[in-house]
Amino acid sequence: MAFEINRLHVLADNLNEEVYKWCVESIRSNFDLDLGGWDSVTGYEKHLGEVLTEEQVNEIEQYQTSLTGSGWIEGLTYSALNEIIDQWYDEQPDE
Numbered sequence: 001m002a003f004e005i006n007r008l009h010v011l012a013d014n015l016n017e018e019v020y021k022w023c024v025e026s027i028r029s030n031f032d033l034d035l036g037g038w039d040s041v042t043g044y045e046k047h048l049g050e051v052l053t054e055e056q057v058n059e060i061e062q063y064q065t066s067l068t069g070s071g072w073i074e075g076l077t078y079s080a081l082n083e084i085i086d087q088w089y090d091e092q093p094d095e
Contacts, residue, residue, distance in 0.1 A: 020080040024048060027084070031056050048084055049091040057088050 027048060028035055036045025052060075064081040067074040 015076060016080070019076045020083065023077060023080040023084060027052075027056075027060065047087070049088045052088055057085060061085055 021043075024044075027033070028044075031052070033048070033051045035047070035051065038044055060081060064078055064085065067078045067081075
């Protein structure tokens with residue numbers, strides 16, 4: 001049998017989750033957002049979509065665009081920011 005690392009998908013999931021949390025914390029800190037208290041199981045009481053403004057989302061999108069083609073860690077960050085941005089747009093009322 002050839003050498004193999006099992007369950008790499010678990011590693012990928014863990015990395016994606018960690019990068020997502022890192023991005024949420026960076027956004028919270030940068031914009032001085034109040035997300036309520038922290039729970040180690042559920043995270044913050046509020047999520048970003050509840051407190052971000054359109055202007056802030058636009059700023060995040062501009063930063064996200066600057067990451068395109070930078071490297072693998074930036075790619076993970078790009079994906080996490082994309083999820084945050086998409087969630088924000090999904091939560092906006094239909095006009």
